[in-house]
Amino acid sequence: MPTLFGSLNVSRQSLQNMQLGISVTGHNMANAATEGYSRQRVVLQNDKQYDGTHVLGMGARVEEIQRIHDVLIDRRIQNQKSDHSMLTAEKDVLDLMEASLGQVLDRQSLSAEGTAASRGVGASGGLSELLDEFFGTLSALTADPSSTALRQQLMNVSESLAVRFRTNDAAIRELQSSVEEEAALEAANANELIAQISRLNREIASDETKASGKSNDLRDRRQQNIEQLAEIASLETTNNDDGTVTVTIGGVVVTGVPEPADTLESYVTPEGTLGFRTVTGQQDIVISSGRLGGLAHARDVSLEGLRTDLDSFAVRFMNSVNDIHRSGFDLQGNTGKDFFTGTSAADIAVNAELLDNPSGFQGSADGTSGNNDVIHQLFDLSKTRNPEMQNQNFVDGYADIIGRFGQRIQGLNTAIGDNQAIGEMLTEKRNSVSGVSLDEEMTSLIQFQRAYQASARVINTLDEMLQTAISIGV
Amino acid sequence: MSIRVTSKTMPDLVRSQLNRLTARQAGLQNQISTGQKIQKPSDEPNSFVRLMDFQSETRSLKQFEENIQTLEQFSNTNYSVVDTVRKLVNRAQEMATMADDLKSPEELGIYATEVNEIINQLYRLSNTESMGQYIFGGSVTDSPPFEAVRDTDGRITSVNYNGNETPADILIAAEQKAKGLIPGSNTSGTGQFGLFSDVRAESDIFKNLINLRDYLRNGDHEMVRNDSIKALRNDESNLIYHIGAIGAEQGQMKSMAGLINEKVTALNSLSSKEADADITETILLLNQNKVAYQAALQAAGQILNTSLLDYIR
Numbered sequence A: 001m002p003t004l005f006g007s008l009n010v011s012r013q014s015l016q017n018m019q020l021g022i023s024v025t026g027h028n029m030a031n032a033a034t035e036g037y038s039r040q041r042v043v044l045q046n047d048k049q050y051d052g053t054h055v056l057g058m059g060a061r062v063e064e065i066q067r068i069h070d071v072l073i074d075r076r077i078q079n080q081k082s083d084h085s086m087l088t089a090e091k092d093v094l095d096l097m098e099a100s101l102g103q104v105l106d107r108q109s110l111s112a113e114g115t116a117a118s119r120g121v122g123a124s125g126g127l128s129e130l131l132d133e134f135f136g137t138l139s140a141l142t143a144d145p146s147s148t149a150l151r152q153q154l155m156n157v158s159e160s161l162a163v164r165f166r167t168n169d170a171a172i173r174e175l176q177s178s179v180e181e182e183a184a185l186e187a188a189n190a191n192e193l194i195a196q197i198s199r200l201n202r203e204i205a206s207d208e209t210k211a212s213g214k215s216n217d218l219r220d221r222r223q224q225n226i227e228q229l230a231e232i233a234s235l236e237t238t239n240n241d242d243g244t245v246t247v248t249i250g251g252v253v254v255t256g257v258p259e260p261a262d263t264l265e266s267y268v269t270p271e272g273t274l275g276f277r278t279v280t281g282q283q284d285i286v287i288s289s290g291r292l293g294g295l296a297h298a299r300d301v302s303l304e305g306l307r308t309d310l311d312s313f314a315v316r317f318m319n320s321v322n323d324i325h326r327s328g329f330d331l332q333g334n335t336g337k338d339f340f341t342g343t344s345a346a347d348i349a350v351n352a353e354l355l356d357n358p359s360g361f362q363g364s365a366d367g368t369s370g371n372n373d374v375i376h377q378l379f380d381l382s383k384t385r386n387p388e389m390q391n392q393n394f395v396d397g398y399a400d401i402i403g404r405f406g407q408r409i410q411g412l413n414t415a416i417g418d419n420q421a422i423g424e425m426l427t428e429k430r431n432s433v434s435g436v437s438l439d440e441e442m443t444s445l446i447q448f449q450r451a452y453q454a455s456a457r458v459i460n461t462l463d464e465m466l467q468t469a470i471s472i473g474v
Numbered sequence B: 001m002s003i004r005v006t007s008k009t010m011p012d013l014v015r016s017q018l019n020r021l022t023a024r025q026a027g028l029q030n031q032i033s034t035g036q037k038i039q040k041p042s043d044e045p046n047s048f049v050r051l052m053d054f055q056s057e058t059r060s061l062k063q064f065e066e067n068i069q070t071l072e073q074f075s076n077t078n079y080s081v082v083d084t085v086r087k088l089v090n091r092a093q094e095m096a097t098m099a100d101d102l103k104s105p106e107e108l109g110i111y112a113t114e115v116n117e118i119i120n121q122l123y124r125l126s127n128t129e130s131m132g133q134y135i136f137g138g139s140v141t142d143s144p145p146f147e148a149v150r151d152t153d154g155r156i157t158s159v160n161y162n163g164n165e166t167p168a169d170i171l172i173a174a175e176q177k178a179k180g181l182i183p184g185s186n187t188s189g190t191g192q193f194g195l196f197s198d199v200r201a202e203s204d205i206f207k208n209l210i211n212l213r214d215y216l217r218n219g220d221h222e223m224v225r226n227d228s229i230k231a232l233r234n235d236e237s238n239l240i241y242h243i244g245a246i247g248a249e250q251g252q253m254k255s256m257a258g259l260i261n262e263k264v265t266a267l268n269s270l271s272s273k274e275a276d277a278d279i280t281e282t283i284l285l286l287n288q289n290k291v292a293y294q295a296a297l298q299a300a301g302q303i304l305n306t307s308l309l310d311y312i313r
Helices: A004-031 A071-101 A107-112 A127-142 A148-210 A216-232 A292-325 A350-355 A373-380 A394-434 A438-473 B009-034 B044-099 B105-126 B205-217 B221-275 B279-304
Strands: A040-050 A055-067 A236-239 A245-247 A264-268 A275-276 B146-150 B157-162 B167-175 B177-178
Touching: A004 A040, A004 A055, A004 A438, A004 B009, A055 A216, A071 A148, A071 A216, A071 A236, A071 A292, A071 A394, A107 B221, A127 A148, A127 A373, A127 A394, A127 B044, A127 B167, A148 A216, A148 A245, A148 A264, A148 A275, A148 A292, A148 A350, A216 A245, A216 A292, A245 B146, A275 A292, A292 A373, A373 B167, A394 B009, A394 B044, B009 B167, B009 B279, B044 B105, B044 B167, B044 B205, B044 B221, B105 B146, B105 B157, B157 B205, B167 B221, B205 B221
Parallel strands: none
Antiparallel strands: A040 A055, A236 A245, A264 A275, B146 B157, B167 B177
16 A cells, blocks of 8 residues: 555656656757757656555656657668759759850741851850851852952851860860869868767767767757768768767768768879768778769769760861861962861861961862862761761761750759659658657647646645644644 | 648648749749740750751751852843843844945945954953952953953954853752853863853854954955854854853742742741740740649648647637
């Protein structure tokens, strides 16, 4: 049989439990909008006592303050964030490149643009428009091969074309260089996060050693940091018994307690690609996703692929034009000059001699001023199929390069859309498990408040009983 | 058990839905303001490549149209010169017919003077320039193709041709070329017929007129009758052939210009189908989207403001 004082103790414990319950509810409500917060719950366990005859209920005690979360969902969100950042990082870079190419469709300007003869000298636009102008001016020259005005226009259009080749090449190289700088900044951000995770590891281990239960709020903050790190580089986590988490990137452990095991840096490899390695151990790390993975792919695959395509195109175009031009004669009967100089898209230019004196253009096959056979041969390049360009002519060959580049961006857009839908679904799922519901918390608040009031009533009753018991003796 | 809807679920959901609707509205607004549904390669790569092809072909066709205009200018000049040459040769034929044995040497002398003047006029015409080019020199367009040899009195005794028989081909379509110029002379027997002399047509205007002038000066009406009349008839036939050829060429150019116009229209229509936004449909879609956006805002405003807190005291 429990004593009156024993019962009073049970109620006192209950008052404390309900107070804790109200405190946790308040904490939940205060963090209803906090990013990365997982709701907490007071887990109560009923208590018992054996008095020699009966097993009696002795109220309740707090088992733990539980952090409600799902490890599986956390992992999936981590991976989804890595993939999403990788895709968006690459897309952002390629969007900039697409704008730099200047290959924009403007149907309103086409009708007003007219023909080569009526177009302004050095008209702006993408390479496609300039190629059309080059061949258009050659077409106009067939009608008047010795015209100084048309020859001058051919030189200007050709120089604009060469400038566009050079500008495209320079734009890609500049963008590749910007990507290197961005990767260095991202690596620095990753190092900051790795340091924070390492510090939190120490605090969590320390908290959990000193007190029973888990350091829920610090675990939330650590999980948030891990997810931010996953956005930068794909990673793996291992939960340790002491409450710490070990983070590995590309198979290399980076976190520690309390200092990081190592830090990351990006660098340009001897092969010219963007690489990553640990600073102290100089160990190469393969980062397949996250922003760093996306930047590396954008720089070394997409941009480098485009640069190689445009460079091969420029060299083929330059050699084809030069081969034909060299065989012709200019208005003074000279022969053998190249039309373009340079060795790649980076340095292609119209022969300075021709720019200064367009009569040096070698359009005649026999030295007579009205012969235009070489001009015809040059014009035929617009339709001659080149086996090195999947049997396409120069105009279609360039369109194909642009088409493939556009497809890459479109593919990324689609993948980002799909990935975002997955992300929203996972976040919704996590909200449903870990998110705070104010309605639920209000209900809990009432529940704890009423339980508190009830326990207080029991104490009142016990007090009255004790007074009665005392008055028996008086 | 139903899914737990927490305090963050609704705002997150509303935020992502509103973002999606706003992005769609921005896209539709852009289509309406530009009139295009495709602007950059990534919008629709396959269509963009086709559109680049259409644009390229349109530009090329417009250049051919301009080349045809240049050809027409050459053709008009050619016709004007050939017609004048024909009139002058006809006048010489008239004089050759009239120079019979009834005419006195003085009268024949007057004819000779007029024929000499015709030769001078024809010589000037043979070195006609158009748009900075000598049009009867074949591909030699930068120097006068005909060169006169004169006697001490300044009379032309022979005319040499310094041009060639191969005028430039002008592009009027990707696979079609036209001759804009007529060679002044053709002694090879192949290619274009020469205008002032041609071996196949047995025509040599300068030689025949110089002979006629000299026969008239010498009062040799026998040679005029036996040689000049037949020779000048051959010259006239060659000129009539050229007038016919120019007419046929002008007809071909007109039909080619018409064809180019039709092709440009067809390409424009194809580009329009591929790239242009259907404004009516786009505006309807934008309105639908606007309604959805307003509904989402209204619903969110009502739901997000409501909680148990509103009902307990």
